[in-house]
Amino acid sequence: MTGKTTSEASVSSPAETEPEPAKVPTTESSGEEAASDSTGQGQAPEPQKLGSQALDPAAPEASATPATTKPEPPSEDVPSAPLQLTLEDVSHSSLTVSWEPPEKLGKLGLQGYVLELCREGASEWVPVNPRPVMVTQQTIRNLALGDKFFLRVTAVSSAGAGPAAVLDHPVHIQEIVEAPKIRVPRHLRQTYIRQVGESVNLQIPFQGKPKPQASWTHNGRALDSQRVNVRSGDQDSILFIRSAQRSDSGRYELTVHLEGLEAKANIDILVIEKPGPPSSIRLLDVWGCNAALEWAPPQDTGNTELLGYTVQKADKKTxxxxxVLERYHPTTCTVSDLIIGNSYSFRVFSENLCGLSDLATTTKELAHIQKADITAKPKGFIERDFSEAPSFTQPLADHTSTPGYSTQLFCSVRASPKPKIIWMKNKMDIQGDPKYRAVSEQGVCTLEIRKPSPFDSGVYTCKAINVLGEASVDCRLEVKGGSLKISLVPSHWGQIEPIFVTGDR
Incomplete structure (x- = not known):
């Protein structure tokens, strides 16, 4: 056999030796039991009751391993002893053992195994299973706490049972100890803050087996039972304070004990209330539209640090x-933007996690914002001389035009007073000639030449003159393109005048 098969068995205790019915171990078989033959040969004996010596506490203690009284059949017909009898598991009410098949199964073949137990101090072996079973692992349940057993297993054939494999040490059925452990809730891993008058209700779960003992201390001392109530169960401990006071602040330590083992957890509780007002306040100075204040911290901060101060102002009229300021940390400040002619009072509140102090400290004197005597002192006006001789900021540019199409020449001049503008062609004044139109606006000088011909080509000059001087700029105009034709037409006086026509028209 290469794998292990498992069964569960039970054994009964003698009723005549116990005042109350004992817990009966039970077994369940998960393997295949060996069937007995029709003649009844090879069956294991029926379970025997333990004698009074096994349960009598005054009975003399037997040897470490009880003696085996079974006669040994011939070694060729019966199997040898099972191998490697091992205790697999022990709990508070059950045990599990396993073994390996024997080396020799005997000539007649193997019918199964018989597991027996003997209480410590007794001499009789009690079979766990009434008939041989073909399993190599068995679990015995419903055992009583405190029992100690010796175990042995024998292989059985039709010729009888072979030698037994005996467990070296007795098996002790006892409570399994699970080390205590405290699981502190996340919100209690930091300081737990409550206000004066609120209730404190802490539920701290813990683990441990058997039931551990829980105890509390406050700042290393025992709890005040008149103020603090504690209730501990199998899996948690509850600390309750109906109406918290500032004296309840501090470190609470939960200790869980279990058979020499212990676990501890610390919980910090802070009970706070509103702070008192600042100790004093005074008006330091008033200037312009500003007032400077100074105050002293409160004597009672409410058992916690301050979040700052709130500064307020009030006009005497309204x-x-x-x-003015909220959660302001310094103890001095300047209040600005006060109205001229008004008088102001100031007060300061302290603030912590519970809120603003119920009272405020108010200045005893008023801050009067005076109207300042202001005298206007106009400065003497110095008139600036903007006189300037003419100068051209933009000169004329050479230009090429097409005959018959009007063209314009541009330049810009700067001068003060306003200069006189004179246009010339080839150094000849052309003022008053209807062929030209001269315009000067905002220092921009424009000369329009209406329908120029090649005879209008030449050098054009713009001259600016004022009392401070003069300036001039030149440019060349070329009128190109088209052919020259001369026509004779009568005038309104009856004379014939030549007309020059350019272009092919």
């Missing part, structure tokens, strides 16, 4: 308070 008496309404307006907040």
């Amino acid at each position: 008496g309404q308070w307006f907040t």
Whole structure:
């Protein structure tokens, strides 16, 4: 056999030796039991009751391993002893053993195994299973705490049972000890803050087997039973304070004990209330539209640190308070943007996690914002001389035009006073000639030449003159393109005048 098959068995205790019915171990078989033959040969004996010596506490203690009284059949017909009898598991009410098949199964073949137990101090072996079973592992259940057993197993054939394999040491059925462990909830791993008058209800789960003992201390001392109630169960401990006071603040330590083992957990509780007002306040200075204040921290911070101060102002006319600063940490400040002609009072509140102090410290004197005597002192006006001789900021540019199409020349001049503009062609004044139109606006000088011909080509000059001087710029205009034709037409005086026509028209 290469694999192990398992069965569960039970054994009964003698009723006549116990005042109350004992817990009866039970077994369940998961393997295949060996069937007995029709003649009844080879069956294991029926389970025997343990004698009074086994349960009598005054009976003399037997040897470490009880003696075996079974006669040995011939070694050729019966199997040899099973191998490697091992205790696999022990709990508070059961045990599991396993073994290996014997080396020799005998000539008549193997019918199964018989597992027997003997209580410590007794001499009789009690079979666990009434007939041989073909399993190599068995679990015995419903055992009583405190029992100690010796175990042995024998292989059985039709010729009888072979030699037994005996477990070296007795098996002790006892409670399994699970080390205690405390599981602190996440919200209690940091300081637990409550306000004065609120209740404190802490439920701390823990583990341990058997039931551990839980105890609490406050700052290393025993709890005040008149204020703190503790209730501990199998899996948690509850600490309850109906109405918390500041004296309840501190470190609470939960200790869980179990058979020499212990686990500890610390929980910090802080009970707070609103702070007192600042100790004093005074008006340091008033200037312009500003007032400087200074105050002292409160004597009672409410058992926690301050979050800052709230500064308010009130106009004497309206008496309404307006907040100027919130959660302001320094103890000095300057209040600005006050209205000229008004008088102001100031007050300061302290603030912590519970909120603003119930009272505020108010200045005894008013801050009067005076109207300042302001005298206007106009400065003497110095008139600036903007006189400037003419100068061209943009000169004329050479230009090429097509005959018959009007063209324009541009330049810009700067001068003060306003200069006189004179246009010339080939150094000849062309003012008043209807062929030209001169315009000067905002220092921009424009000369329009209406329908120029090649005879209008030449050098054009723009001259600017004022009392401070003069300036001029030149450019060349070329009128190109088309052919020259001369026509004779009568005038309105009856004379014939030549007309020059350019282009093919």
